[in-house]
Amino acid sequence: MKFLDQCKIYIRSGDGGGGSVSFRREKFIEYGGPDGGDGGRGGDVWIEAVDGLNTLIDYRYQQHFKADTGVHGMGRQRHGHAGADVTLKVPVGTQILEEDQETLIADLDQVGTRLRLARGGNGGHGNVHFKGPINQAPYFAMPGQKGEEKWIWLRLKLIADAGLIGLPNAGKSTFLAATSAAKPKIADYPFTTLAPNLGVVDLSAQERFVLADIPGLIEGASEGAGLGTRFLGHVERCAVVIHLIDATQDDVAGAYRTVREELAAYGAGLEDKAEILALNKIDALDEDARDAKAAELAQAAGKAPMRVSGVSREGVTAVLRAAFKEIRKRRGEDASGSEGEGGGAPAPWTP
Numbered sequence: 001m002k003f004l005d006q007c008k009i010y011i012r013s014g015d016g017g018g019g020s021v022s023f024r025r026e027k028f029i030e031y032g033g034p035d036g037g038d039g040g041r042g043g044d045v046w047i048e049a050v051d052g053l054n055t056l057i058d059y060r061y062q063q064h065f066k067a068d069t070g071v072h073g074m075g076r077q078r079h080g081h082a083g084a085d086v087t088l089k090v091p092v093g094t095q096i097l098e099e100d101q102e103t104l105i106a107d108l109d110q111v112g113t114r115l116r117l118a119r120g121g122n123g124g125h126g127n128v129h130f131k132g133p134i135n136q137a138p139y140f141a142m143p144g145q146k147g148e149e150k151w152i153w154l155r156l157k158l159i160a161d162a163g164l165i166g167l168p169n170a171g172k173s174t175f176l177a178a179t180s181a182a183k184p185k186i187a188d189y190p191f192t193t194l195a196p197n198l199g200v201v202d203l204s205a206q207e208r209f210v211l212a213d214i215p216g217l218i219e220g221a222s223e224g225a226g227l228g229t230r231f232l233g234h235v236e237r238c239a240v241v242i243h244l245i246d247a248t249q250d251d252v253a254g255a256y257r258t259v260r261e262e263l264a265a266y267g268a269g270l271e272d273k274a275e276i277l278a279l280n281k282i283d284a285l286d287e288d289a290r291d292a293k294a295a296e297l298a299q300a301a302g303k304a305p306m307r308v309s310g311v312s313r314e315g316v317t318a319v320l321r322a323a324f325k326e327i328r329k330r331r332g333e334d335a336s337g338s339e340g341e342g343g344g345a346p347a348p349w350t351p
Helices: 172-179 230-235 251-266 287-301 314-332
Strands: 006-012 045-050 064-066 086-091 094-097 104-108 114-118 151-158 164-165 199-204 207-215 240-246 274-280
Touching: 006 086, 045 094, 045 104, 064 086, 064 164, 086 151, 104 114, 114 151, 164 172, 164 230, 164 274, 164 314, 172 199, 172 240, 172 274, 172 314, 207 314, 230 240, 240 251, 240 314, 251 287
Parallel strands: 006 064, 045 086, 164 207, 164 240, 240 274
Antiparallel strands: 006 151, 045 114, 094 104, 094 151, 199 207
């Protein structure tokens, strides 16, 4: 399935049905009178966050959504029925923005969140409502109210607890494949990953979180180079970022600074997120080379990097547990594994 995280759509709620102009004409009834019914109200346009979706591809091929018009009123004070609503199903994490792409209407970050985007027009009153002592036979009724229409943008920001960032070919997809059941494309050339991938990491029955693999950044990404910063919005919701540095490249310090500068240029608080710094692909180096690369990276970052290999899985568990510790802090749980005060693992269940 093709990944699509941004699209523009047109929505229009239904017009209200017009009121009826009608008079009673029944045998043996001496005095008739107005009996026109009311029109039905137009349908609404709703949007709902549902489970099981991870792309907006459905809105690539259909961009116009219109609710039904209310049925007009009829004689004998019969009211028209309301027009059918339209409900847009979107993935959890979808944001709705105005046409300017800046004004946020809503953020659907929980399953089942439902919002009315456009309200249907009210139905018009029939002529029975306008009967009075002066005008006992009104020959007019109210038309239905017009519905609302507008263009909106849908922007998806994946719900993930941790995000993998780094330069192209830093080994992010290999790391994701080694830590979850996800099967991202892996190859020996840059920009193998063209769209974010998600995987569920299971450290234990109580230690589980969602990990996102974000396409690689290059210098000038904030100005549109490479894939630009288009997919960095998916990192905004993460509690922690795992920054992978390719240990086999010549300048590991420059690689670190490049990504950090692009995060700062993007903004949205990404540069302030908790970061797990990891020197990746250490299986390709001997001990002396590992120490040299780690020292160079530590001098640039101001902290010692963890050492990891997605191929040999060396150090993978340690990186994941460090990330999970930050995730628990974000969730408001004690990093040691229990909520509130105290430490240690949670007590086993007893009847």
